[in-house]
Amino acid sequence: MSYSQTNDDILSRIARLPWIMILIVFGLGVFGVAVLYSATITNPTESSLPAVHAVRVGVALAFMFALAMTPLGLWSAIAYSAYLGALILLIGVEVAGVTGGGAQRWLQVGPIRVQPSEFMKLALLLALARFYHQQLVNGPAKFYHHLIALVMILMPVGLVFNQPDLGTALMLAATGAAVMFFAGMRYWVIIIGIVAVVLSAPLAYFYVLKDYQRERVLTAIDPSRDPLGAGYQIQQAEIAIGSGGAQGRGYMKGTQSQLDYIPEQHTDFIFTVIAEEFGFVGAVGLLSAWLLVLALGFFIASRCRSYFGYLAASGAVVTIAFYVFVNIGMVSGLLPVVGVPLPLISYGGTAMLTVMAALAVICAVNLDRDRHLNINGIF
Numbered sequence: 225m226s227y228s229q230t231n232d233d234i235l236s237r238i239a240r241l242p243w244i245m246i247l248i249v250f251g252l253g254v255f256g257v258a259v260l261y262s263a264t265i266t267n268p269t270e271s272s273l274p275a276v277h278a279v280r281v282g283v284a285l286a287f288m289f290a291l292a293m294t295p296l297g298l299w300s301a302i303a304y305s306a307y308l309g310a311l312i313l314l315i316g317v318e319v320a321g322v323t324g325g326g327a328q329r330w331l332q333v334g335p336i337r338v339q340p341s342e343f344m345k346l347a348l349l350l351a352l353a354r355f356y357h358q359q360l361v362n363g364p365a366k367f368y369h370h371l372i373a374l375v376m377i378l379m380p381v382g383l384v385f386n387q388p389d390l391g392t393a394l395m396l397a398a399t400g401a402a403v404m405f406f407a408g409m410r411y412w413v414i415i416i417g418i419v420a421v422v423l424s425a426p427l428a429y430f431y432v433l434k435d436y437q438r439e440r441v442l443t444a445i446d447p448s449r450d451p452l453g454a455g456y457q458i459q460q461a462e463i464a465i466g467s468g469g470a471q472g473r474g475y476m477k478g479t480q481s482q483l484d485y486i487p488e489q490h491t492d493f494i495f496t497v498i499a500e501e502f503g504f505v506g507a508v509g510l511l512s513a514w515l516l517v518l519a520l521g522f523f524i525a526s527r528c529r530s531y532f533g534y535l536a537a538s539g540a541v542v543t544i545a546f547y548v549f550v551n552i553g554m555v556s557g558l559l560p561v562v563g564v565p566l567p568l569i570s571y572g573g574t575a576m577l578t579v580m581a582a583l584a585v586i587c588a589v590n591l592d593r594d595r596h597l598n599i600n601g602i603f
Contacts, residue, residue: 234293237293237591238293240590240591241292241587241590241591242520242524242586242587242590244520245516245517245520245521245583245586245587246587248513248516248517249285249288249517249568249583250285251513252510252513252514252567252568252569253281253284253285253568254281255510255569256277256281256494256568256569256570257274257277257278257281258475259494259497259498259501259569260273260274260277260490260494260569260571261274262475262476262478262481262482262497262501263481263489263490263494263497264490265476265482266482266483266484267484270490273490273571276571277571280573280576281568281576284573284576284577284580285580287577287580287581287584288580288581288583288584288587289584290584291580291581291584291585291587291588292583292584292587292588292591293588293591294584294588295588295592296530296532296533296588296589296591296592296595296597297592297595297597299350299532299536299585299588300350300353300354300357300532300597302350303347303350303351303353303354304351304354306343306346306347306350306351307344307347307348307350307351307376309343309347310340310343310344310347310348310380311344311379311380311383313331313338313340313343314340314341314344314380314383314384315383316331316340317329317330317331317340317341317383317387318383318386321387322337329341329387329389339574341380341384341387341389341392341396342392342574342575342577342578344380344384344396345392345395345396345399345543345578345582346543346578346581346582346585348376348377348380348396348399348400349399349400349403349535349536349539349540349543349585350536350585351376352373352376352377352400352403352404352407352535352539353403353531353532353533353535353536353539354532355369355372355373355376356369356373356403356407356531356535357530357531357532357535357597359407360407360408360531361531361598364408365407365408365409367413370404370407370409370413373400373403373404373407374400374404376400377396377397377400377401377404380396381393381396381397381400384396388434388437389563390433390437390562391550391562391563391564394546394550394562395543395546395547395550395564398542398546399539399542399543399546401417402538402539402542403535403538403539403542406534406535406538406539407531407535429441437560439454440454440560440561440562441560442454443455443458443560443561444458444557444558444559444560444561447459447462447557456487457486457487457488457493457561458557458561460480460485460486460487460496461486461493461496461555461556461557462556462557463480463485464478464480464481464485464486464496464497464499464500465495465496465499465500465507465555465556467479467480467500468499468500468501468502468503468504468506468507469503469504470503470504470505471502471503471504471505472499472500472501472502472503472504472505472506473500473501473503474501475501475502476501477501478497478500478501479500480496480500481496481497481500481501490570490571491565491570491571491572492551492554492555492561492563492564492565492566492570493555494565494566494569494570494571495507495510495551495552495555495556495566495569496555498510498569510569511548511552514544514548514567517544517583518541518544518545518548521537521538521540521541521544521583521586522537522538522541524537524586524589524590524593525537525538525541525586525589527590527593528589528592528593529593529594529595529596530592530595530596530597531597532597533589533592533593533597534589536585536589537585537586537589537590540582540583540585540586541582541586543578543579543582544567544579544582544583546564547564547565547566547567547575547579548566548567550562550564551564551565551566551570552566567579
């Protein structure tokens with residue numbers, strides 16, 4: 225193949241990227257920088273965060289483009305290796321992990337500290353997508369196939385929960401369950417699973433959750449039980465959201481945000497700044513933008529001819545949706561606080577890269593949606 229042909233292929237793939245979705249994501253990143261500036265302007269120690277966030281958004285977009293150009297067959301080829309590697313790293317955390325903030329979630333490699341659970345978010349959905357692809361090309365998945373998939377899900381979920389990291393464990397479980405659903409799991413099995421989870425919830429609350437996790441559940445139910453302690457953050461967040469009204473107080477004019485009443489308002493609780501300064505209209509606008517991204521993701525997944533592409537894109541959409549809806553539910557007091565950031569808006573790089581990797585999978589599926597993969601998931 226000549227250089228000109230290779231160049232034409234690259235340009236053709238770039239032209240076929242889902243640009244509407246990409247432009248929305250870019251807009252969300254720019255909006256995130258603006259909101260972060262408002263959330264940190266009154267705190268001199270955080271004045272550099274918006275600039276850092278802007279750089280991270282740019283790097284994350286470049287990261288997404290690079291991954292999006294990767295052929296879908298290569299994503300499938302590395303799926304099992306990525307899953308096994310991430311699983312080994314999670315075991316390594318149990319053996320020689322670094323503790324920070326009361327949790328043992330990191331591995332120290334020289335000057336670099338990595339969090340293997342972030343790698344597992346993408347590796348799990350790719351491995352499940354390839355596993356089911358290999359089964360579905362020969363007909364509907366059997367019950368024992370779902371059992372194997374369940375073991376693939378429970379191993380990393382158990383390791384992550386033990387760190388402890390409830391938010392990531394729930395995300396892995398949700399992504400895995402979604403892939404199993406899209407792979408054709410029978411509805412009666414799903415109903416039994418939901419009933420089992422509901423019935424086991426009391427046992428999990430008393431015998432599985434740690435003391436601080438039980439406290440978070442109680443605080444979500446009734447923040448007023450400890451208004452100056454565990455419930456303070458939620459109560460201040462609810463005041464900020466309510467004070468925004470329909471149209472908000474105006475950019476950089478919020479009282480809760482500008483007077484620093486809300487702890488961590490530049491990270492997990494940045495949605496309160498949006499709701500207070502831009503009101504109900506701004507909050508709905510943000511949610512609508514993410515819903516459009518998710519809808520486009522499902523549309524791309526539905527058009528893919530390969531089972532791997534369909535399941536990988538669908539799982540990626542669920543991963544992104546988990547971030548968005550759990551964060552907003554957490555900040556609004558509808559869910560316990562589990563430390564899940566709002567993608568592209570909250571300050572922080574790890575979650576941003578995970579979301580961008582998920583978006584890259586969706587883009588890669590869109591580029592190769594008309595190509596068939598063999599039983600091994602290769603072109």
